[in-house]
Amino acid sequence: MNAEDRITAWFASHTPLDPRRFPIGIGDDMAQVRVDGGTVLVTTDMLLDGTHFDRSRHSLEQIGFKAMNVNLSDCAAMATVPLCAVGATALPEDMGAEDLKLLHIGVTRAGAAFECPVVGGDITAWRGAGRLAICLTVLSRPVEGVEPVRRDGARVGDAVCVTGALGGSGRGRHLSFVPRVHEAIALARRARLHALMDISDGLSSDLHRICTASRCGAVLEARRIPLSDEARRCGDPLAAALHEGEDFELLFTVAEAEAGPLEAEGVGGLPVTRIGTITAEPGVRIVMADGAVHALPPGGYDHLETRS
Amino acid sequence: MNAEDRITAWFASHTPLDPRRFPIGIGDDMAQVRVDGGTVLVTTDMLLDGTHFDRSRHSLEQIGFKAMNVNLSDCAAMATVPLCAVGATALPEDMGAEDLKLLHIGVTRAGAAFECPVVGGDITAWRGAGRLAICLTVLSRPVEGVEPVRRDGARVGDAVCVTGALGGSGRGRHLSFVPRVHEAIALARRARLHALMDISDGLSSDLHRICTASRCGAVLEARRIPLSDEARRCGDPLAAALHEGEDFELLFTVAEAEAGPLEAEGVGGLPVTRIGTITAEPGVRIVMADGAVHALPPGGYDHLETRS
Numbered sequence: 001m002n003a004e005d006r007i008t009a010w011f012a013s014h015t016p017l018d019p020r021r022f023p024i025g026i027g028d029d030m031a032q033v034r035v036d037g038g039t040v041l042v043t044t045d046m047l048l049d050g051t052h053f054d055r056s057r058h059s060l061e062q063i064g065f066k067a068m069n070v071n072l073s074d075c076a077a078m079a080t081v082p083l084c085a086v087g088a089t090a091l092p093e094d095m096g097a098e099d100l101k102l103l104h105i106g107v108t109r110a111g112a113a114f115e116c117p118v119v120g121g122d123i124t125a126w127r128g129a130g131r132l133a134i135c136l137t138v139l140s141r142p143v144e145g146v147e148p149v150r151r152d153g154a155r156v157g158d159a160v161c162v163t164g165a166l167g168g169s170g171r172g173r174h175l176s177f178v179p180r181v182h183e184a185i186a187l188a189r190r191a192r193l194h195a196l197m198d199i200s201d202g203l204s205s206d207l208h209r210i211c212t213a214s215r216c217g218a219v220l221e222a223r224r225i226p227l228s229d230e231a232r233r234c235g236d237p238l239a240a241a242l243h244e245g246e247d248f249e250l251l252f253t254v255a256e257a258e259a260g261p262l263e264a265e266g267v268g269g270l271p272v273t274r275i276g277t278i279t280a281e282p283g284v285r286i287v288m289a290d291g292a293v294h295a296l297p298p299g300g301y302d303h304l305e306t307r308s
Numbered sequence: 309m310n311a312e313d314r315i316t317a318w319f320a321s322h323t324p325l326d327p328r329r330f331p332i333g334i335g336d337d338m339a340q341v342r343v344d345g346g347t348v349l350v351t352t353d354m355l356l357d358g359t360h361f362d363r364s365r366h367s368l369e370q371i372g373f374k375a376m377n378v379n380l381s382d383c384a385a386m387a388t389v390p391l392c393a394v395g396a397t398a399l400p401e402d403m404g405a406e407d408l409k410l411l412h413i414g415v416t417r418a419g420a421a422f423e424c425p426v427v428g429g430d431i432t433a434w435r436g437a438g439r440l441a442i443c444l445t446v447l448s449r450p451v452e453g454v455e456p457v458r459r460d461g462a463r464v465g466d467a468v469c470v471t472g473a474l475g476g477s478g479r480g481r482h483l484s485f486v487p488r489v490h491e492a493i494a495l496a497r498r499a500r501l502h503a504l505m506d507i508s509d510g511l512s513s514d515l516h517r518i519c520t521a522s523r524c525g526a527v528l529e530a531r532r533i534p535l536s537d538e539a540r541r542c543g544d545p546l547a548a549a550l551h552e553g554e555d556f557e558l559l560f561t562v563a564e565a566e567a568g569p570l571e572a573e574g575v576g577g578l579p580v581t582r583i584g585t586i587t588a589e590p591g592v593r594i595v596m597a598d599g600a601v602h603a604l605p606p607g608g609y610d611h612l613e614t615r616s
Contacts, residue, residue: 004431007405011412015425022392022427031428033392036346036448044429044445046396050436084330084341088354088443097315103317117323119330120339120353129357131434135396135443137352141343256450 064106110276159259167240168230182195202300336383372414387496462522468569475548476538480611510553
């Protein structure tokens with residue numbers, strides 16, 4: 001478990017929640033809240049200059065587009081339907097109202113693709129040495145007849161599957177990706193997904209999260225992992241696919257018998273690839289092309305790496 | 309209208325919302341979203357080092373406490389009941405997991421007073437010159453039988469009232485204030501509030517917002533404005549009460565006949581003071597102690613002041 005997951009576990013253990021009011025709390029891609037007879041889910045993600053984007057190289061419209069899409073990807077990660085967003089922006093001293101409009105254009109363009117308008121927000125000038133930060137919060141609702149899909153339902157013997165192709169997102173795709181909202185909903189309608197996430201911090205890290213939450217392990221087959229064109233141009237394409245992160249593809253587990261048809265048909269024009277199997281033995285291992293089996297520790301992005 | 313309000317108006321005009329799905333959109337203290345048969349409200353506020361707090365002088369617990377309370381004050385500003393919060397934190401390089409726990413203790417202590425737990429969040433290390441930023445988003449629900457109270461319902465002849473005392477918040481109260489959630493709900497049950505806000509950017513700015521939204525004006529009586537003990541220690545106590553902001557008291561309008569009983573009884577041990585009257589003539593004026601009448605432009609904190 002990496003440092004970010006340890007602190008998240010600490011938060012969860014120090015925040016007792018009534019499961020009747022909050023069926024899903026800290027530690028999944030979204031929290032679930034019961035409201036009257038209904039239910040709503042909520043996620044929040046903050047994007048920072050120098051970490052998630054680079055203002056000297058990326059346009060404000062690109063930055064706003066990504067800020068909305070990483071949140072929409074969390075809706076996909078639970079197979080839920082986006083409803084609306086609110087946004088908070090910290091403006092550095094060299095930015096003004098015209099820059100905010102460009103950010104907003106990017107945010108609303110991303111939201112419009114999924115009928116997810118911005119319904120409110122907060123703007124603050126950051127005096128002194130403050131840099132651009134943008135925090136979006138998105139609400140969603142379950143698909144009719146389908147419970148939100150959590151991380152903790154993987155079962156021994158399940159097939160581990162991904163959509164699309166992995167790795168090399170840093171070459172540009174991290175700014176322009178399409179969140180897999182429609183694909184997640186289609187998959188959840190066609191099959192009984194036992195566990196589901198979006199790959200934000202890297203396949204190796206995110207699969208560990210499913211395994212930890214589900215109290216199981218997994219074994220991956222290196223030759224099955226779908227490599228993106230950008231990953232193939234990296235020095236170590238497999239490492240890019242395993243650890244780089246910001247793929248924003250879906251990672252899920254289903255019963256063995258359901259994986260074949262999904263792989264044969266794909267979803268929404270995207271390939272679905274079975275890349276491994278859930279095991280009773282904890283931890284994640286990978287079978288390399290030469291048959292050697294290695295332990296695969298979480299190697300993705302750790303937001304708190306090396307910190308106390 | 310100040311720069312922040314102009315850009316908010318631009319956002320609102322560029323975001324057409326279906327009022328059946330979103331009865332309240334951009335430009336009020338919270339947005340309202342219909343979910344199945346129910347309804348939920350949402351607000352987001354980001355607090356920044358050097359603007360809303362000073363990490364060199366304030367404890368992380370104080371900072372977390374304020375971050376939650378400014379959002380809870382938005383729930384008060386609509387007379388709604390807090391449900392839960394999600395939080396996103398940008399961590400500068402010198403902060404780690406132990407610091408996050410201190411922030412979390414402050415956030416959860418503020419939330420616990422209003423049964424508003426933190427149900428999820430996001431943590432990101434901000435490499436390079438990033439400073440501490442914390443963005444909380446709070447969901448709330450209407451009080452049974454009472455619609456959320458908006459800014460745009462003030463009527464000509466209404467009494468303009470405030471809770472508590474104003475000014476001098478920067479001397480410490482901005483960190484330790486109690487959001488007026490219970491008082492707002494009690495007021496909304498006892499009287500028909502026509503318009504309601506919390507005073508975050510200063511009485512002069514926030515009253516202009518009610519007047520602009522309600523297409524009316526107002527006249528204040530300087531001698532009626534309740535001055536806090538801290539304001540009395542300022543060089544210009546009235547200016548502190550009018551313009552300083554971060555009072556987080558309630559500002560509301562009610563029919564003339566309802567103001568007297570509220571003033572006589574107060575609310576939850578707090579005074580309620582009638583400070584003026586809503587007028588058909590637009591703009592806000594103030595009658596000074598000597599009888600002179602001055603125009604009162606919005607003088608509170610403008611987050612985008614002097615920016616293009």
